[in-house]
Amino acid sequence: MEKVLMKGNEALAEGALAAGCRYFFGYPITPQNELPAYLAKRLPQAGGVFLQAESEIGAINMVLGAASTGQRVLTSSSGPGISLKQEGISYIAGSEVPCVIVNIMRGGPGLGGVQPSQADYFQATRGGGHGDYRTLVLAPASVQELYDLTALAFDLADKYRNPTMILGDGVLGQMMEPVVLKPSEEIERPIPGWAVRGKRGGKAKLITSLYLEPEALEEHNLKLARKYEKMQQEVRWEEYLTEDAELVLVAYGTMARVVKGAVRRAREKGLKVGLLRPITLYPFPSEALGKLAERARGFLCVEMSMGQMVDDVKLAVCGRAPVSFYGRAGGIFPTTAQLLAQMEKAMKH
Amino acid sequence: MKIASRPKCLTKEHFSYCPGCTHGIGTRLVAEALDELGLIEETVGVLSVGCSVMLYKFIDCDFIQAPHGRASAVAVGVKRALPEATVFAYQGDGDLAAIGTAEIVHAAARGDKITIFFLNNAIYGMTGGQMAPTTVEGQATTTTPEGRDPALQGYPIRMTEMLSTLDGVAYAARVALNSPRNVRQAKRAVRRAFEVQQEGLGFAIVEMLSTCPTNWGVKPTAALELIDKQMLPTYPLGEFKVPEGMKKVVTC
Numbered sequence: 001m002e003k004v005l006m007k008g009n010e011a012l013a014e015g016a017l018a019a020g021c022r023y024f025f026g027y028p029i030t031p032q033n034e035l036p037a038y039l040a041k042r043l044p045q046a047g048g049v050f051l052q053a054e055s056e057i058g059a060i061n062m063v064l065g066a067a068s069t070g071q072r073v074l075t076s077s078s079g080p081g082i083s084l085k086q087e088g089i090s091y092i093a094g095s096e097v098p099c100v101i102v103n104i105m106r107g108g109p110g111l112g113g114v115q116p117s118q119a120d121y122f123q124a125t126r127g128g129g130h131g132d133y134r135t136l137v138l139a140p141a142s143v144q145e146l147y148d149l150t151a152l153a154f155d156l157a158d159k160y161r162n163p164t165m166i167l168g169d170g171v172l173g174q175m176m177e178p179v180v181l182k183p184s185e186e187i188e189r190p191i192p193g194w195a196v197r198g199k200r201g202g203k204a205k206l207i208t209s210l211y212l213e214p215e216a217l218e219e220h221n222l223k224l225a226r227k228y229e230k231m232q233q234e235v236r237w238e239e240y241l242t243e244d245a246e247l248v249l250v251a252y253g254t255m256a257r258v259v260k261g262a263v264r265r266a267r268e269k270g271l272k273v274g275l276l277r278p279i280t281l282y283p284f285p286s287e288a289l290g291k292l293a294e295r296a297r298g299f300l301c302v303e304m305s306m307g308q309m310v311d312d313v314k315l316a317v318c319g320r321a322p323v324s325f326y327g328r329a330g331g332i333f334p335t336t337a338q339l340l341a342q343m344e345k346a347m348k349h
Numbered sequence: 350m351k352i353a354s355r356p357k358c359l360t361k362e363h364f365s366y367c368p369g370c371t372h373g374i375g376t377r378l379v380a381e382a383l384d385e386l387g388l389i390e391e392t393v394g395v396l397s398v399g400c401s402v403m404l405y406k407f408i409d410c411d412f413i414q415a416p417h418g419r420a421s422a423v424a425v426g427v428k429r430a431l432p433e434a435t436v437f438a439y440q441g442d443g444d445l446a447a448i449g450t451a452e453i454v455h456a457a458a459r460g461d462k463i464t465i466f467f468l469n470n471a472i473y474g475m476t477g478g479q480m481a482p483t484t485v486e487g488q489a490t491t492t493t494p495e496g497r498d499p500a501l502q503g504y505p506i507r508m509t510e511m512l513s514t515l516d517g518v519a520y521a522a523r524v525a526l527n528s529p530r531n532v533r534q535a536k537r538a539v540r541r542a543f544e545v546q547q548e549g550l551g552f553a554i555v556e557m558l559s560t561c562p563t564n565w566g567v568k569p570t571a572a573l574e575l576i577d578k579q580m581l582p583t584y585p586l587g588e589f590k591v592p593e594g595m596k597k598v599v600t601c
């Protein structure tokens with residue numbers, strides 16, 4: 001297996017290419033600009049299409065069109081742009097068209113700043129746009145995962161005919177780490193039967209989210225709900241030193257790396273702490289947390305936000321143990337000392 | 350001798366348009382052109398949000414339903430991924446000239462090889478007759494009960510002329526659906542707009558002046574006359590851009 005040193009954004013792009021994605025539509029925004037720049041070079045070489053749209057609204061609707069033809073399609077943006085994409089994401093989810101959307105989060109609200117953040121957790125895991133829908137959400141925490149989870153994102157999108165979101169942050173995109181790349185073989189992916197490509201002798205097909213009859217719309221919503229239920233089996237997470245942990249920290253993405261370091265230090269000091277890192281944010285590893293709640297004495301959720309994932313942790317723990325929260329914003333990461341202090345405080349309760 | 354017949358690709362479904370609405374004529378012209386050019390098997394249509402959202406029931410080809418105003422962006426996505434397909438969108442004037450202005454301008458500027466049918470009835474039909482950006486001066490709507498006053502609501506927008514200034518646009522025409530003569534001309538423009546895409550020449554748009562008897566509050570026949578009286582002074586017919594080497598097909 002070939003191991004190469006790569007930037008996070010490049011690994012994500014290579015992961016998409018390896019998964020057979022040949023179409024990208026996007027609009028510039030910091031901190032994800034390196035990704036489109038890389039694909040602008042690589043996609044034409046691979047016989048694909050890179051298009052800079054007039055806006056994120058334009059881009060996501062081009063995704064709807066291109067993905068409706070049965071191809072693997074990628075778009076990427078950050079907070080303000082993802083907000084603009086929400087209308088399209090709702091239509092894509094309602095029309096059951098697979099695609100992959102990358103959100104390299106920055107701080108908000110509003111224009112906020114360009115520093116890393118995790119403040120779009122609610123937006124990503126609750127659907128984000130109008131109507132009852134969910135997107136699968138993956139949260140990579142290393143350059144290798146940016147590569148691997150991007151391929152997984154396309155597979156899951158296809159499997160469920162649903163948009164998948166990759167939720168990262170600027171640190172991850174810029175970071176350089178060794179990556180094991182898959183041997184580059186042309187993946188043979190048949191065009192799915194539902195794709196619109198002209199009738200070509202068959203029956204006319206329709207990609208739509210419009211159901212004017214109340215019964216038909218309810219049936220559609222029930223069908224989507226059954227699909228989201230089935231998606232729960234895709235839950236993925238990592239546990240670190242949780243077997244005997246009295247306090248379980250919960251963090252994802254870059255923050256999980258920082259927390260992991262602090263957990264190691266805490267162990268050296270004799271504190272019985274561990275980490276649960278959700279790899280999928282939707283579906284959320286509620287069952288795994290529930291199991292830990294049977295014996296852990298407390299939970300500490302750490303996020304680069306003022307507290308969003310902590311709601312899901314509380315739902316999973318369901319009152320069986322106290323759940324505390326520590327959050328930073330503006331792109332500021334907590335120091336190990338600060339995290340240790342938070343752990344000690346949580347353990348005192 | 351056969352004088353007229355139902356286009357093959359027009360389904361047996363009854364139009365959902367109001368009686369006397371010329372959306373029906375626009376729909377039929379698109380179906381006829383797809384038949385005559387033999388394109389129906391390779392066509393992907395994009396539905397806009399408006400009275401034409403049910404078009405997929407009437408024309409027997411593949412369709413994608415787009416969010417309000419985004420039909421041209423969806424069409425761009427299809428065409429970029431599937432260059433061999435014939436891709437068209439059928440948009441109302443609220444859809445194309447208000448909420449979808451950015452999408453249409455940039456599809457045109459990039460010269461995306463798609464065909465756009467722009468039904469201009471100077472009003473929002475589906476939502477019950479509100480002012481559109483194309484509503485003409487003095488025209489009463491539910492949101493301009495005293496008539497559109499340029500001092501308050503600005504002036505009507507001539508999209509097709511504006512778009513024709515862009516280098517990416519290969520074909521831009523305005524026709525009207527209110528008389529046999531105008532419909533014959535419209536038919537030629539609709540065909541031309543598909544031919545331009547087949548030849549890969551660039552973006553093509555045909556604006557069709559259309560009636561909305563229901564929301565204009567007049568009989569269908571009076572509505573046809575209103576196109577001449579009220580719309581033509583603001584919206585002259587003609588071809589504003591024709592690819593080099595192609596003859597004009599609309600005579601004013």
Ligand SMILES: Cc1ncc(C[n+]2csc(CCOP(=O)(O)OP(=O)(O)O)c2C)c(N)n1
Nearest residue numbers: 398399400417441442443444472473474475
């Ligand atoms: C984002 C959004 N805003 C508003 C609407 C409501 N809406 C539906 S159709 C329409 C206007 C349709 O008018 P037009 O495009 O002129 O087409 P017509 O019905 O006249 O053919 C509006 C505003 C919507 N569906 N989506």
Ligand code: SF4
Nearest residue numbers: 366367370400474561
């Ligand atoms: S509301 Fe107006 S535009 Fe819509 S179908 Fe009826 S007459 Fe035609």
